[in-house]
Amino acid sequence: MPVYSMTGYASAQHSPAATPAGEGNRPPAGMRLGLEIRSVNSRFLDLSFRLSEELRAHEPALRELITGRIKRGKVEVRAGLEGSGAEVVREPTVRMLQRLGSVQDTVRGWLPDAPALSVAEILRLASTEDGGSVDWSEPLQQLARQVLGDLLAAREREGARLATMLQGHLQQLRSLAEQARPLVPQLVEQQRQRFLERWKEAMALSEGAATPEAAQDRALTEATAFAIRIDVAEELTRLAAHLEEIERLVNKGGEIGKRLDFLIQELHREANTLGSKSAAMELTRISVDMKVLIEQMREQVQNLE
Template identity: 75%
Template sequence: MPVYSMTGYASAQHNGAQAPSGQEARATTGRLGLEIRSVNSRFLDLSFRLPEELRQHEPALRELLQGRLKRGKVEVRGGVEGGAGDAVADPGARLLQRLASLQDTVRSWLPEAPALGVADVLRLSAAQQAPAGDWGEAVQQLARQALDDLLASREREGARLAAMLLGHLEQLRALAGQARPLVPQLVEQQRARFLERWNEAMALGGGTGGAPATEAAQDRALAEATAFAIRIDVAEELTRLGAHLDEIERLVKKGGEVGKRLDFLIQELHREANTLGSKSAALELTRISVDMKVLVEQMREQVQNIE
């Protein structure tokens, strides 16, 4: 399955002069348009901005989107524009008389109300003369078309995010490979340093104290070296980090609804990279930890957009 981003956009239009889906339907005038915008969100959050003519179709649109989208903040906008041939409606004497009467009534109660303009009269005239029309089937057809386009857009963006994540995984593996041999080298260097200091102490002391004291001092130096080795050992962190990287790669290649699981694994990666830095006893290991955290933070930003 592909990886889907939660970011996408799609739009579709329908000319009301055509009968929807080849069936005989009540006449509709104007042009119907739908657009769907989607951004990232923890859950599926649907909002609709529809004109009065389309408000009744909101439940059906909501059901359609809930059946195919799992996460994201999704906004659906709809509108009906113009009329057949973009003709200007003739208000007629009776309508003009009625509008004038209504205006007088309103302004008798609200003297500050503005007078009707030409654009207002023409708009009200068009609303009176336009057939009611039934956009139901056209709305469903457009919604399915726009939803298909949205999913295609989210799939393309998801493929780009997946490729970026896989690239970052390879970089993290390379950094882990650089860190792995550093710890044994540091342990050996510290062990040699402890023994060197022990030899210097023995030489300054003239080797007094006898063999038992000498052996005790040597054992203490080796114990300190061992404690240092335990303190800076990051083998466990590197092992867990490798396991997280493998799981992330498996999920990305599997696809589907993996965003929440990826987000959890990214948090675990960040924890291991932090621990690696806190145990660092060498500048090179600190640099590796910082580079890892930069990559993990970049991955976190990308994973926030995956469904």
């Protein structure tokens, strides 16, 4: 399965076959339906709609369509009717003008001081009448399916790019772990030799105050305690296991963002422990490099669905 990013954008317009204004339930000439969907990362699915007045009744159908295809992300849907120039002006029909005149006479019969309808108000009412009488269900659903498909394709392309970057970071982390693995035995042996040298110096100065066996045993005990304190084999083993699981999830694809986010936290914990046990500058450098890579991975993972 592909890996999907939560970041994407798609838009399209649709111009249905038109009829003269006021005839039937098809759109007037020049009217276009526009729709766009944009999404960014979010912990859960957060849908918001900005629909024109004529399209608000279709929000539940759009919501059902989108939730069936998208599981995570902050998704914003915008849709509206568009036109330009003289196409925006709807010529009112004779029947509509008669109805408006009758309603106006009735209102002014009860409210003599009420102002008469202006030309602008009549044209606005005519436009609302035309737009509101159109059945946009099927055109809107078709356009939404097209735009949603384009959005998912964009999210898939971005997801593939992020997956490639994650794979590269995994290889770098494995390389750093391999560099760290032989350092600990070297450090333990260096510390053991240092303790033995200190034991020999102490024996030369003590003039028999302590038995050689007791002093040597103490030196070896201190060396053993040091080896235990700086041993990072367990951290490196867990880190390798986390890297394998991350690689498996990335190759598997699907909805992996939340699980990867948890594994990134575990990686960061192991890298921190590696740094706290460091007894050499080289091991400290490796720990810092690991944490830089892990932080970059965290930013990438937070964009995955």
